[in-house]
Amino acid sequence: MTSRSSFRDVLEDIFLQTLKSRIFTNRDVLSHDYVPEELPHREEQIAKLGSVLAPALKGSKPNNVFIYGLTGTGKTAVTKYVLKRLVSKATEIGVGIDTCYVNTRQDDTTYRVILRLGECIGLKLPFTGISTAEAYRRFIKIADARNTIMIVVLDEIDFLIKKQGDELLYRLTRSGDELKNSKISVIGITNDLKLVEDLDPRVRSSLGEIELVFPPYNAIQLEDILRQRAKLAFYPEAISDDVISLCAALAAREHGDARRALDILRVAGEIAEREGVAKVTTDHVYKALKEIEKDRARELITTMPLHNKLVLLAIYILTKSGEKTTTGEVYSQYRSLCQILGIESVTQRRVSDIISELDMVGLINAQVVSRGRYGKTRIISLAIPYETVVEALKEDIYIAPLLSRYR
Ligand SMILES: Nc1ncnc2c1ncn2[C@@H]1O[C@H](COP(=O)(O)OP(=O)(O)O)[C@@H](O)[C@H]1O
Ligand SMILES: [Mg+2]
Known part of the structure; x- marks a missing residue:
């Protein structure tokens, strides 16, 4: 009681x-998803995107747009804001414009993106059972029957491209060939500046009719x-x-x-x-x-693959009393952890790569030092509090028992 x-x-x-x-x-x-009515310091990007999309109000197909810039530079907010204003203008003057916003970090397969595109124009595609090509065909058919301008936003497209390639992007940007009545314009957005260079030139040239950069x-x-x-x-x-x-x-x-x-x-x-x-x-x-x-x-940490976690655990074990460690020590500690778990270890080369990855995301500091005629090694320490490492690793069912051994 x-x-x-x-x-x-x-x-x-x-x-x-x-x-x-x-x-x-x-x-x-x-x-994160609140779209403000005012977006200070983005007047230029708003005006540019607005003028690219405005022809849709008169039934002309806007150019495709490729937007890039680092995270948090207002790409999503500006795009949603401009689209909202465009749609309200279209409604005011009685012009039909379809818009569809898809974030491909969440919908990260070609099929799911097509599913979403369908939803935006009232087409319910089955979750499974038909091929991607068939889903795309049905989508194009319905889109064409609507006799509108459709503006498709594919946000964070790097996720889709890395996972499934650029086929959908290519087809959408060339959809003019398949459509008789409607027109589809694509706005592709990415945080990944490297993607811009890696993109297939034929996709880049059709998507990037207009390129819009968002500086930090x-x-x-x-x-x-x-x-x-x-x-x-x-x-x-x-x-x-x-x-x-x-x-x-x-x-x-x-x-x-x-x-x-x-x-x-x-x-x-x-x-x-x-x-x-x-x-x-x-x-x-x-x-x-x-x-x-x-x-x-x-x-x-919680989303890392097992071997990355084991390398991090090895580093934790070797440095938890305040010392620093080296690549060689980490590798042998890592191997004995694998032995305890009864799993095969990856090569020293791979462990060395994992150490670089951990360094790059800021979980550890790994500084290259020369050891004279013994070559080079890295001096490694944790860059985050020990408790944070322990708490996060504890969530892994394989790692948790190991952790209690080394507390
Ligand atoms: N110029 C701005 N004025 C007001 N809020 C902004 C501005 N730029 C970004 N934001 C806000 O910052 C957050 C991140 O912006 P977002 O558009 O999601 O960035 P990105 O898509 O480039 O990663 C959002 O909450 C957004 O509303
Ligand atoms: Mg965004």
């Missing part, structure tokens, strides 16, 4: 705390973006200029990623709310940064 009533009290406390909190007026405007924001621009959003999200007394400047400066330190800036601001607000105080402080911002980095590391 007592335990139940104390449980209820805990929840009651949390609910009341949130209800009486005077931090957020509307936290949702800080979420600087700290001052991020401040403007945050200030505008903070006005919608927070009680005026809860937020201050120095908190906003700090969030902007911290996000600009990486590459001017507005998503990261907004994340830091949101989490700082959440921490202030949890603490039951009335004002977000710079202290909350630093705590938020730590929390976000921890979550990021955790996500990276």
Whole structure:
């Protein structure tokens, strides 16, 4: 009885705390998929995309557009905003425009993308049972029967291309040959600048009729973006200029990623709310940064393949008392871990590559040093807190028992 009533009290406390909190007026405007009415410092990209798409209002097929830039530079937000405005204009003047937004990180097979494209024009394709070619044929047939301009956005197309190649992209950008009444324009968006170079020239030339680059924001621009959003999200007394400047400066330190800036601001607000105080402080911002980095590391680790996890575990074991280690030591530690698990180990060469990968994503530091006539080695240490590594690795059912052996 007592335990139940104390449980209820805990929840009651949390609910009341949130209800009486005077931090957020509307936290949702800080979420990733919120599209703001104003997008400061993207006037140029908005105008350009708007003028490329505008001919659709008069029934002409807009040029295909290829948009690229690093994450958090406003590509998705700008594209959705321009499309929304275009559709509302089309409705106002009574012109039919179909738009379809597909994120190929979520829908990462050609078939699923076609399924989504179908949905946008009211075509229900079966989840299985027909070939991709057949699904595409049905989609084209219905699209053509609608006698409209269809604007297809394929966001984060690098995911689709890496997994399934560029066939769909190629066909969509050339769909003019198959359509008699309708026209399809494609907007392809990617965060991966390398993809731009690697893309098949025939696809690049048809997709990139127009190319639109989104440069990273600087700290001052991020401040403007945050200030505008903070006005919608927070009680005026809860937020201050120095908190906003700090969030902007911290996000600009990486590459001017507005998503990261907004994340830091949101989490700082959440921490202030949890603490039951009335004002977000710079202290909350630093705590938020730590929390976000921890979550990021955790996500990276839990989604790694087993052998990457084992190499990371080897590094953890060798460095947990504060020492640094070397490639050779890591390899033999890794091998003995594999032996304990009774699985085959990968080659030293592969382990060396894994070490580079771990270094690149920022989980470890691996510095190349020369050992004179013994050649080169790498001096390796963890770049994130030990507890974070342990917590994340513990989630793996193979690794968890190993971990308890080495605590
Ligand atoms: N110029 C801007 N003004 C206001 N918010 C912005 C601006 N640019 C980006 N954002 C916001 O930052 C976040 C990340 O932007 P997004 O468009 O998703 O970036 P990308 O698609 O380039 O990775 C979103 O929440 C978006 O609303
Ligand atoms: Mg995006």
